[in-house]
Amino acid sequence: MDWLLNDPEFGYYGSGRVRFGQDGDFVTAPTQGSAFAELLRRHLWPCLEALAAEQAGPISLIEWGPGDGSLMAQLFESEDLKQAIWFDRLELLMVESSPALRQQQQQRLSALKLPICWISPNELKLSPRRGLVLAHELLDALPVQRFVLASGRWHELAVCCDAAGQPQFCRGAPLSDSVLHQLEQLGLPADGGGRPEGWSSEWCPALAGWLQQARDVLSQGWLLAIDYALSASRYYAPQRDGGTLLACRAQGTSTDLLADPGLQDITAHVCSTLLQQLAPQANWHWRGAALQGEVLLQLGLAAEISALSEPGPLDLAARLARREELLRLVDPHLLGGFWWFWLEAQSEPPAPTPIRPPGWWPEGP
Ligand SMILES: C[S@@+](CC[C@H](N)C(=O)[O-])C[C@H]1O[C@@H](n2cnc3c(N)ncnc32)[C@H](O)[C@@H]1O
Structure with a gap:
């Protein structure tokens, strides 16, 4: 998955072959229009304000995985923010792994009259910021590992070539003890827990490292991750054989993950239980999660x-077009089924409590 998506020459994102938006392969909330950004501002601005009010110095908005740059452009385009106490102190930081997409974003954002730069997590780690990390539809693009039940044990579901040289899935090595332990934490017993031979799913080994990277770039502040997600009990329910991986192309989806390498998106749901379990290990305080539909209604969508x-x-x-765009954001079968995850960097002093946003996030356990 990493190779198919991120290879700088052939990968779907890495090479820049990705086609966002209604005429492309898939639509994300920002690539369908600006309504999403307009509502999201009502969550972000109070957070920036709280940080700015508490202490002097720069404030950062860090977007991780910015795609075609639409979201950052829409957040700041046509907004007169000169009155905001944080405006003169705001720097925009873009973390993008694809060199080709970095170029597209730079073009898209060239007219923005705010300090903006593209930076790597390692550079950022050297001087952590006070601010907010925003990751919209990033976690679903982190590479996952597939696994399959064979002879009562979990094995990797690897990719090999058939006699004609075509790639296909095949049984790989047994999963290591540490992965088995992680899966047990998610409710998947090492012997398969009664699931049938050949039952398969996936998990995201890259998530722990990413949470640590994202934490390392902040001295104080929050992470807002927005993505489609399932709790472990639903992700790994016996009836969900095959996992959640999908290929997306020309507004359609398929389970033919190995077709046309590098010419289609490949994406998996986020396991919200895994996210919640891993967060404290990376020094994140779990502030809660809420369905996008609920959050946007609270932010004034109705x-x-x-x-x-x-x-x-x-x-x-x-x-009528704007109404349709707004409704798609809350339709549970479309973008309304997305989850917003809100995490706070455990820091000394702790991040200030914003005057708003309202308490839409239930405190997690
Ligand atoms: C599904 S797209 C989402 C784009 C955009 N946020 C949106 O919602 O329209 C995933 C984005 O994350 C980038 N990406 C994937 N893995 C990344 C990583 N580890 N670090 C930084 N960017 C990454 C991709 O190149 C792409 O820009």
């Missing part, structure tokens, strides 16, 4: 929709 029924500056066609 009022936005009802305002569209009144005549205003937009003509009828534009009002």
Whole structure:
């Protein structure tokens, strides 16, 4: 998965072959329009304000995995922020692993009148920032490891070539004790717990390292990760044989993961239980999670929709298009089923409590 997505020459993201948006392979909330960013601001600005009010010095908004750069552009385009106490102190930092996408983002954001730079996690770690890490649809692109039940034990589900040289999945080595232990924590017993021979799924070995990297770039502040996710009890339910991995191309999905290497997206759901289990090990305090639909309604989405029924500056066609865009953000079958994960960097002093956002995140256990 890492190779197919991130190889700088052939990978789907690494080479820049990815096609975002309605005319491309898949739509994300920012690539369908600016409504998402407009609502997200109502969560982000109070956080920046709280940090700025507490202490002098720079504040950072760090976007990790910015895709085509739409989200950062929409957050700051056409916003008069000169009154905000943090505005003169804000730096935008972009963490992007694909050289080709970095170029696209630089083009997309060239007109932005704010200090912005592209930086690696290792560089950032050398001088951690006060601020906020934003990861929208990043975690679903972290490479996962597939595994399969064979003769009562979990094995890697590896990729090999058949007699004609075509790639196919095949049984690999038994999973190591440390992976088996991790899976047990997620409710998957080492003997398969009664699941049938050949039952398969996946997990994300890269998540722990990523959480540590993201923590290392902050001296104080928060992580907001937004993605489609399932708790372990649903992810690994016996009836979900085959896991959640999907290939996406031309607005369609398929389970033919090995077709057209580097020409289709490959993505897996985030396991929210794993995220929650790993967070404290990387010094994150779990502040909770909420469904995107719920969060956006609290951030004023319903009022936005009802305002569209009144005549205003937009003509009828534009009002209807905007209404549809807003509804897609909360439709549980579309983007409303996404989860927002809110984590706080454990730090001394702790991050200040923003005046807003409202308490949409239930305290985690
Ligand atoms: C599914 S796209 C999401 C793009 C964008 N955030 C959006 O929602 O439209 C994943 C993005 O994360 C980047 N990416 C994947 N792994 C990364 C990593 N380890 N570090 C930084 N960027 C990464 C990809 O190159 C791509 O820009």
